[in-house]
């Protein structure tokens with residue numbers, strides 16, 4: 001894979017034909033089941049103790065193992081040691097890990113070598129240096145671009161997506177940060193290089209970690225995405 005900035009925008013050839021949807025910060029069993037029935041592509045579980053969405057003892061590994069196979073389970077970590085990430089991934093049957101702290105490219109490489117798929121998250125401001133992502137490129141399956149804020153994630157802030165217009169790398173990414181159902185109509189028409197999906201969190205909540213299935217459904221409807229009629 002490319003490790004220095006190309007002179008023009010990359011255009012990955014295997015991009016999905018519709019936006020992938022990740023619903024993050026699942027913590028409560030009832031809304032977990034209801035949201036899974038709406039068939040997002042990814043469900044995220046936060047394993048950072050500082051988060052109000054920290055899984056802790058609230059969700060059992062069985063409730064995550066019991067999810068439909070079509071939903072990818074993503075564990076979100078902040079500056080956690082590789083051994084602990086691997087142990088948690090094994091207990092909860094995670095296929096992806098999302099790293100939301102200052103994790104180095106070498107840790108992404110270790111996790112990939114252990115069979116996990118890696119999403120590296122970055123808080124993006126208007127002066128974000130995309131060239132600095134080069135060392136991560138060979139070791140990440142996706143990037144996730146989020147707003148900057150006081151917490152590592154879940155800040156409910158939208159950033160100026162125009163900074164992504166010149167995204168230079170072949171790693172596909174998810175767009176995050178304060179997305180609410182009202183954004184769906186705009187998001188579905190975004191033409192940004194490398195954009196393959198969106199990440200939804202606090203904008204769909206009744207309380208931290210408790211998603212409102214009606215708001216998730218409203219977002220999916222706004223994307224024009226067909227969904228399970230039984231949900």
Ligand SMILES: O=C(O)c1ccccc1NCC(=O)[C@H](O)[C@H](O)COP(=O)(O)O
Nearest residue numbers: 024051153154155156157177178201202
């Ligand atoms: O959501 C959290 O509480 C959180 C805490 C620590 C690290 C990451 C966290 N969230 C990760 C995500 O992927 C969120 O969905 C992302 O930050 C966007 O959240 P929001 O702005 O609430 O839509």
